[in-house]
Amino acid sequence: MATVKTLGQFIIEKQADFPYAKGELSRLLRDIGIAAKIVNREINKAGLVDILGEAGTVNVQGESQKKLDIYANEQFISALESGGECCLVASEENEEVVLLNSKFSKDGKYIVAIDPLDGSSNIEVNVAVGTTFSIYRRKTNIDEEPNESDVLQRGTEQVAAGYIVYGSSTMLVYTTGKGVNGFTLDPSIGEFCLSHPDMKIPEDGTIYSINEGYYVHFPEGVKKYIKYCQVHDKETHRPYTSRYIGSMVADLHRNLIRGGIFIYPTTASNPKGKLRLVYECNPLAFIIEQAGGRATNGFKRILDLDVTEVHQRSCIFIGSKNMVLKAEEMMHEYSPIDTETVSL
Numbered sequence: 001m002a003t004v005k006t007l008g009q010f011i012i013e014k015q016a017d018f019p020y021a022k023g024e025l026s027r028l029l030r031d032i033g034i035a036a037k038i039v040n041r042e043i044n045k046a047g048l049v050d051i052l053g054e055a056g057t058v059n060v061q062g063e064s065q066k067k068l069d070i071y072a073n074e075q076f077i078s079a080l081e082s083g084g085e086c087c088l089v090a091s092e093e094n095e096e097v098v099l100l101n102s103k104f105s106k107d108g109k110y111i112v113a114i115d116p117l118d119g120s121s122n123i124e125v126n127v128a129v130g131t132t133f134s135i136y137r138r139k140t141n142i143d144e145e146p147n148e149s150d151v152l153q154r155g156t157e158q159v160a161a162g163y164i165v166y167g168s169s170t171m172l173v174y175t176t177g178k179g180v181n182g183f184t185l186d187p188s189i190g191e192f193c194l195s196h197p198d199m200k201i202p203e204d205g206t207i208y209s210i211n212e213g214y215y216v217h218f219p220e221g222v223k224k225y226i227k228y229c230q231v232h233d234k235e236t237h238r239p240y241t242s243r244y245i246g247s248m249v250a251d252l253h254r255n256l257i258r259g260g261i262f263i264y265p266t267t268a269s270n271p272k273g274k275l276r277l278v279y280e281c282n283p284l285a286f287i288i289e290q291a292g293g294r295a296t297n298g299f300k301r302i303l304d305l306d307v308t309e310v311h312q313r314s315c316i317f318i319g320s321k322n323m324v325l326k327a328e329e330m331m332h333e334y335s336p337i338d339t340e341t342v343s344l
């Protein structure tokens, strides 16, 4: 009989990969798993409880916050605070970084950046949404008060990252830099169980994922790439299929399993891109790279981008390696960046 391996068991087992590990990161990942279960419980019965709709507040991005954005944010922050391994949180829903001050967490060695609810526009319509998380070691000493500078680290400094997708099933997918593993929540035992070991994204795919509603505002290189995807060419399995859920986590998860590319370029309304580098692009880029894929801003590796602001935005080309390389080729040819004037 197949034995299940829970997330907790797997994390402890993998701790052996890190000779100096004392279990802090394992406990931190456990805390994120606990908050994910609580948020999942509310999402599953969203229509029955007063958790749908607007919260009546606006976040630092100028977006109106949904009740579920706020609820998820509170659940993750309180789980991290009571867990004691994290001393500071950067969240999409908080303008300032959140100092965790409980007697346990103030000495926490880790920083967590989080998008508590990704795909907010899909909450009310019962379409998959997600959570993303990124974990760093603090840069400030244990006797110093952690601050924003602890968050302004390049994606290459992540010690772990992952996402939770709340879809037809709920899955938690994460990496600590040694491959990517996926766990499905079994509601009957209330545990995330290993269901997708050692996930790899196909080097090529036939799915492209971009909001074509903004087509006229896209850089020429992106327009050319979309046309490339739509050309009829049996040999290269084109035309590709267009799929766009509108929840980045769900679009990425599909492409991780099937192969494909997700692009959120610069647009007229978002000249620097829409998605946030620290808690959307960096964690997903770490996952996709660890699964054998590629993630750039069309010119430079996402994980190498300098981080100067907590809510900084970036454009992103992410997914199957050869598809991203092709899109970059188009960007270099049709939308070259003058690196003299534009810092990447």
Ligand SMILES: O=P(O)(O)OC[C@H]1O[C@](O)(COP(=O)(O)O)[C@@H](O)[C@@H]1O
Residues within 6 Å of the ligand: 063, 092, 115, 117, 118, 119, 120, 121, 211, 246, 247, 248, 249, 274
């Ligand atoms: O509606 P658009 O402009 O295509 O944007 C959709 C994108 O915005 C997001 O919803 C932004 O994330 P949040 O919902 O966390 O703000 C992504 O999940 C998604 O990929």
Ligand SMILES: [Mg+2]
Residues within 6 Å of the ligand: 115, 117, 118, 119, 248, 280
């Ligand atoms: Mg998001």
Ligand SMILES: [Mg+2]
Residues within 6 Å of the ligand: 069, 092, 115, 116, 117, 118, 119, 120
């Ligand atoms: Mg969000």
